[in-house]
Amino acid sequence: MSNIEHFDSNPKLSRVVVHQGVAWLSGIVADDCGQDISGQTRQVLARLEALLASVGSDKSRVLSAQIWMKEMKADVDAMNAEWIEWCETPPPARATCQVSFDDPDIRIELIATAAV
Template sequence: MAKIERYQKNEKLSRIVVHNGTIYLSGLTADDKEADTTGQTRQILRKADALLNSVGADRSQLLFAQIWLKDVEDFDAMNKAWVDWLDGAEPPARATVGASFALPEILVEIQLTAAS
């Protein structure tokens, strides 16, 4: 059986799981939840960079992204930050859906899967 590595874990979740050559990041939200959708997306993507780097990966290795938006009308605002962040890197497969969140100030959440 392939080894499962779990990082930055608590009683609820592991922020990063690495298994069989694949990196799974938990859903990420912004720390400053007063920011607009673009600002929250940028914060999340900076956090994703740090998490991927912590296990020796980067955004060029992304396989899949799941994005949840509180308001689907913010799709273009989120997409602007997303495309800027990719900065020419090959884009992963992706799904974006509307969602309600436990905290009303969360406008976007992103979960990523990458190759290690």
């Protein structure tokens, strides 16, 4: 039986769970939610890279991403520009949707799955 490893855990969640060569990452938001969508997206992607590195993976190994946005109509083009600049080619599978966050300053949250 393969081990399930939990990283950066607290009573509510683990930031990363690894099992059988796959890493599941919990929702990632920006540290400074006072920034616009471009700034928040860059922060989220940097945090994603750091979490991936912490378990021996990197952005080239991202399998899928779910991007949740506060204001799709207003922010999707700027977010996509940051995403495209950051992504490896070919990009991972992705879904994007609009949601309501409990913190009104959060504009983006990202959930990812990656090979380790």
